[in-house]
Amino acid sequence: MRFLPPDEDIELYTTAFDDDMLGRAKISRALSDVLERFEDPLVVALDGRWGTGKSYFLKRWVGAHRLQNDGNALTIYFDAFAHDYLSDPLIALVGALSQRIPRTEKHKLDRVKEVAFKFVKPAARIALAIASYGATEALNGIGDAAAEAIKGEAGKAMDDFWAREEGRQAAMEEFRSAIQTLSSPSHDGLAAPLIIVVDELDRCRPDYALEVLEVIKHFFSVANVHFVLGVNLKALENSVKSRYGSEIDATSYLQKFLSFTVNLPAHIGDHNRTPSILKYLDQVGESMSIPAVLRTELKNQISVISRSNNISIRDIGKILSSTALLPKEVSSDGVFIGYRMVAVTLLITKVVDVNIFEKLLRASISNDELSSYLSATDQYINRRKENGDINPDFHHPSLLLFGIWSYLCNDGLLDPDREWPKIESAFDNFGRPEHPKRIPLSVYEDWIQVFRLSN
Secondary structure, eight states: OOSSOOOOOOOTTTOOSSSOTTOOHHHHHHHHHHHHHOOSOOEEEEEOOTTSSHHHHHHHHHHHHHHTSOOOSEEEEEEHHHHTTSSOHHHHHHHHHHTTSOGGGHHHHHHHHHHHHTTSOHHHHHHHHHHHHOHHHHHHOHHHHHHHHTSGGGTHHHHHHHHOHHHHHHHHHHHHHHHHHHTSOOTTSOOOOEEEEEEOGGGSOHHHHHHHHHHHHHHSOSTTEEEEEEEOHHHHHHHHHHHHOTTSOHHHHHHTTOSEEEEOOSEESSSSOEEHHHHHHHHHHHHTTOOHHHHHHHHHHHHHHTTTSOOOHHHHHHHHHHHHTSOGGGGSTTSOHHHHHHHHHHHHHHHHOHHHHHHHHTTOOOHHHHHHHTTOOHHHHOSBOTTSOBOTTOOHHHHHHHHHHHHHHTTTOOOTTSOOOOOGGGTOTTSOOSOGGGHHHHHIIIIITTSOOOO
């Protein structure tokens, strides 16, 4: 058995969607098609909450664009979070270009670097020079590094440059022109558009994240140069408010930078659609050797709880790791299903909603709150409609899970007006378990409390 979901070895630009576990190949092809068809500079936001698989997609898409999608554009992957220790995103982006532009185009890239360096203020040049010396040299010889950085243009000439608006505008046009040559037809007459993928933008310092957007808008807005941003737009809106104040319309502010937004699909398949998180649970749970009986219970309960709660791919990984820590007896034939169900609900809920978890642990959640958490509406837990017809949306796992927790939270009492499964026998052969309200805490103390997953 494995404790953690296996990490896939990803080699940028060569790993694509050969193993399309999450059904991402379709949107990969669609994104490639759009970016290849338009000359106008596009900025696309791949929007999603943390843990929804944006990096999983983008790290594969930069390879799939040419390998599987017949794309012509050169893709460049840039991890913004890995570079936000630098004060100037323009230099970091130019550095990312340097790693991908073919050697035959080196003369064009040198021109881009030359113009870009004009925009680095003297203080930032010192920081870049120190970074280039390495940590040891920076500590031992910071004076030498600083002296080297402020030679020439970084001195008074640069101060004069930053004092002249006209000079800055001219240099910006010069930079755009230099970037344009990188996506212009080369000696073979073929155009090579650029697509720069900026990942992890929402994890950056707020000021750095917004500076990245401003650099993209002002410096890279040229034909055949596109950007794809991996971002949680809600988190980025908070960065806008952090910088400009809570009164600003953060949504409208961000729309100035974006051409359109893309969301990763939550389901796999066109007809009998399967939620991506359940597909991931199936495949990864099996690879971790999670017992089949626990995988089935996890799948049943997550299909219920995810209707009213956001559960991400990353959340599933945490839930599987917690499940791997359960003692063997939990999955044995000798355990009543009710106790196993309680253990699984607690594991899921501790990851999904810690406040609800505390209430479930003490069987103190109200009927209304429990119904809301489990989406236990008439649509899912009534076998028949009001007119007596069979309810096509009836979901037995929903009724069973709601019944189990209603029974525990009401200390063995159930609504007599509703048709329940045999809830009592889920805990006892004779249907008379002692003190039902104490069962969740007992399950937690016996099976879960010993090992707790670090956040």
